[in-house]
Amino acid sequence: MSLSTNIVKRPGSAMYYARIGIPPDLQRYYPSKGGKQKHRIELWKSLGTRDPKAARDLVLPVLSEWRREFAILRARREPSTTDIQAAVWAHYEGELDADLQRRATMPTGEQIDAAQHQLTRDIEAGRKPWSNDPIVQLSSAIEVLVMRSAAKMDRQRRAIQLETLREHLATGETALIHWAADDLIEREKLLVEKGSPKYREICHRLQRAQVEALERAAERDAGNWAGVPTDPDVKPVDPTMGKQFAAPGETIMELYDRFKAERYGATRPDTWNQNRGIVKLFAEYVGETSHVSVITRKAVRDWKHQLSRWPVKAGETAAFKGMSFRKVIEANATVGKPTISNTTVNKYLAAVGSFSTWLLQSDFIGSDVMAGQYLVRDKRKKNRFPFTADQLKTIFNSPLFTTCMGDDREHEPGNVAIRDWRYWIAWIGLYTGARLGEIAQMATRDLRQQDDVWIFHITENGELDDDGASIKSTKTAGSQRVVPVHSRLIELGLLDYHAAVVARGETQLFPEIKPDTRGFFSGMPSAFFNDYFRAIGVKVDRRVNFHSFRHGIADALRAAGYMDEEFGVLLGHVKASTTGKYGILPQGILSKRVEMVESVRFPIAQP
Numbered sequence: 001m002s003l004s005t006n007i008v009k010r011p012g013s014a015m016y017y018a019r020i021g022i023p024p025d026l027q028r029y030y031p032s033k034g035g036k037q038k039h040r041i042e043l044w045k046s047l048g049t050r051d052p053k054a055a056r057d058l059v060l061p062v063l064s065e066w067r068r069e070f071a072i073l074r075a076r077r078e079p080s081t082t083d084i085q086a087a088v089w090a091h092y093e094g095e096l097d098a099d100l101q102r103r104a105t106m107p108t109g110e111q112i113d114a115a116q117h118q119l120t121r122d123i124e125a126g127r128k129p130w131s132n133d134p135i136v137q138l139s140s141a142i143e144v145l146v147m148r149s150a151a152k153m154d155r156q157r158r159a160i161q162l163e164t165l166r167e168h169l170a171t172g173e174t175a176l177i178h179w180a181a182d183d184l185i186e187r188e189k190l191l192v193e194k195g196s197p198k199y200r201e202i203c204h205r206l207q208r209a210q211v212e213a214l215e216r217a218a219e220r221d222a223g224n225w226a227g228v229p230t231d232p233d234v235k236p237v238d239p240t241m242g243k244q245f246a247a248p249g250e251t252i253m254e255l256y257d258r259f260k261a262e263r264y265g266a267t268r269p270d271t272w273n274q275n276r277g278i279v280k281l282f283a284e285y286v287g288e289t290s291h292v293s294v295i296t297r298k299a300v301r302d303w304k305h306q307l308s309r310w311p312v313k314a315g316e317t318a319a320f321k322g323m324s325f326r327k328v329i330e331a332n333a334t335v336g337k338p339t340i341s342n343t344t345v346n347k348y349l350a351a352v353g354s355f356s357t358w359l360l361q362s363d364f365i366g367s368d369v370m371a372g373q374y375l376v377r378d379k380r381k382k383n384r385f386p387f388t389a390d391q392l393k394t395i396f397n398s399p400l401f402t403t404c405m406g407d408d409r410e411h412e413p414g415n416v417a418i419r420d421w422r423y424w425i426a427w428i429g430l431y432t433g434a435r436l437g438e439i440a441q442m443a444t445r446d447l448r449q450q451d452d453v454w455i456f457h458i459t460e461n462g463e464l465d466d467d468g469a470s471i472k473s474t475k476t477a478g479s480q481r482v483v484p485v486h487s488r489l490i491e492l493g494l495l496d497y498h499a500a501v502v503a504r505g506e507t508q509l510f511p512e513i514k515p516d517t518r519g520f521f522s523g524m525p526s527a528f529f530n531d532y533f534r535a536i537g538v539k540v541d542r543r544v545n546f547h548s549f550r551h552g553i554a555d556a557l558r559a560a561g562y563m564d565e566e567f568g569v570l571l572g573h574v575k576a577s578t579t580g581k582y583g584i585l586p587q588g589i590l591s592k593r594v595e596m597v598e599s600v601r602f603p604i605a606q607p
Contacts, residue, residue: 006063007047007055016055018045018062026073029193079190084202087184088209089236090330092229095213099220102154107147115144155221162214165207174203181206187333189305209234250364252283255292259358270519275351277315282352284325295356297369300349304373307345311337342375349374386552389603391538395426396604398536411535421510422532424497425525429546431486431600433553433571434458436529436546437522442509444502447485447494453590454485454495458572481572484594553600560599567596 008019020043022030030040043066047058107115119141122128128140138145161176168176181203185192192198212229219227229235256279260272285303286294306325311332314320319335320328332339340348353370360368387395395401398411400422405414410422425439432439438458446457459480485494501509516523529546533539550571557567570593 007059014050016047016049016052018047018059019043020063020066023070026070029073075189077189077191079192079198083188083190084205086326088205088234091180091206092209092213092234094330095210096216099213099217106151112144112147115147119144158214158217162211165211165214169204169207169211174200174207177203177207177210205233250292251289252292253280253288255359255364256355259355263358268519278348278351279355281325292359292364295359295365295369300352300369300373304345304349307348308339310340311335312340346374385543385548386555387538387544387548391544392602392604394536394538395533400532411532419497421513421525422528424494425510426529427489427492429549430552430602431489431597432456432483433550434483435550436526437520440510440513440521440525443507444498444509447498447509451590453594454490456483456485458483481569482593483570484590484597486597486600556600556602557596562596562599569593570596
């Protein structure tokens with residue numbers, strides 16, 4: 001339909017209208033407002049103008065909104081038997097949880113007695129009025145009376161609701177449960193028309209779950225907390241419904257462990273641990289004991305849809321402890337934590353993707369389930385900036401780099417000279433452009449002489465963990481490199497610091513920094529520098545952080561006349577090489593790198 005056919009006049013009207021045909025597969029969601037037709041076949045809307053040129057401009061946002069509405073409707077899906085069964089059980093459990101929370105907030109006998117004593121003291125002290133007037137008495141004692149009757153009123157409310165719901169189940173009335181059905185349909189993007197037979201079925205089954213929950217609450221009133229549903233329709237979803245059981249040793253997680261064993265050297269141990277946790281979430285979603293054939297494009301697509309509702313740091317949130325994948329998402333509707341970004345969704349998909357590729361190559365599944373599944377990412381460059389000249393002056397003339405008040409007060413002027421990792425890591429970052437983690441993990445042997453030149457050897461080689469893997473890492477294999485030590489660092493006393501650390505028998509250049517649970521050295525210094533930069537006023541948003549030193553040296557090298565491809569070797573922007581791995585350079589190449597490093601100058605007045 002061309003734009004001209006989307007702009008029309010109604011007979012007898014001078015006003016222009018927007019018009020669009022409703023796709024046949026969506027017409028059932030637009031009931032007719034009268035006439036013989038059951039559903040509308042077109043949408044109309046007045047544009048409020050008689051000017052044809054104005055109408056052409058005004059129609060565009062209307063058409064855009066209608067097309068967006070069509071897309072949303074197409075994104076919805078028909079509810080399966082499993083969907084409805086899961087919703088019924090979730091409603092039952094949710095109502096029981098709500099009952100438990102209400103009981104936890106009910107005043108205890110001790111609290112009621114304390115309130116009664118406080119009321120007596122307030123009356124005796126004249127802080128609350130008291131007389132023979134019943135209204136005055138009620139006004140003063142209302143809070144205590146409400147506390148005393150709270151549990152009784154809650155029981156009465158539930159009893160009335162239970163009786164009414166039973167009557168509604170007998171007569172087919174569903175009004176009291178519409179809220180739950182509407183929430184389910186919207187939350188799961190289900191293709192269910194309000195008032196349709198499917199809608200009434202959902203309401204009926206949710207009512208039965210509500211009745212069961214109210215009956216359990218009544219049993220709890222009598223001290224019985226062991227009650228279970230007697231309605232055969234109110235039960236948890238059978239994860240094997242419509243699926244085959246996995247053969248022994250071939251559950252999804254058992255196959256993942258086989259995949260890990262075959263490919264273990266391909267990535268770091270902490271990455272394997274993270275990815276296994278992600279795949280376990282996927283397995284929970286499709287059924288952990290199910291046959292591997294449940295891993296289909298549809299399963300991945302549906303899981304991806306649910307990931308858009310997955311809360312940030314769910315595994316670290318006490319409110320979600322012990323919950324399954326689906327239960328966490330349901331609980332977060334109340335907890336309200338922000339959800340993961342598209343980038344993180346793609347990270348989760350990638351964990352399943354590498355596993356599914358192995359499954360395909362090993363003939364466990366018959367097709368590529370990941371093709372076209374990843375979300376489109378914004379490929380524009382991140383808005384990270386180098387520090388300005390003024391910001392660098394602020395940083396390196398601040399108390400930490402002169403004298404301060406000491407630990408936890410590094411940003412306050414004082415007479416304590418801190419010369420540990422807090423001091424040196426920033427200076428090294430400024431004159432090498434190395435990443436924070438690369439500096440923090442340096443061993444003492446990574447700062448050494450070659451051909452009378454002091455160098456930093458930024459490498460993964462070093463101490464091994466219990467699994468025989470290096471505890472050090474670089475972003476890529478090509479990030480391993482040799483960077484000459486700038487003369488300014490030597491002037492500041494870096495070699496003296498290095499000698500003192502070696503004399504103490506330390507093997508790490510910054511022995512106070514330990515790897516975190518994921519094996520990274522950057523966690524503690526990253527938090528420290530973010531806080532410190534914020535405290536001295538150079539960090540006001542995410543555009544500047546420690547990585548800004550890396551952007552800064554790149555700009556300084558460009559200002560000195562070097563091209564990016566020339567100084568890329570200093571920043572690790574090259575392919576992997578034996579030079580980067582072993583840290584040995586021919587003298588001529590080393591001299592060239594010294595020349596580049598020494599060309600770097602920053603306007604810092606710090607002595």
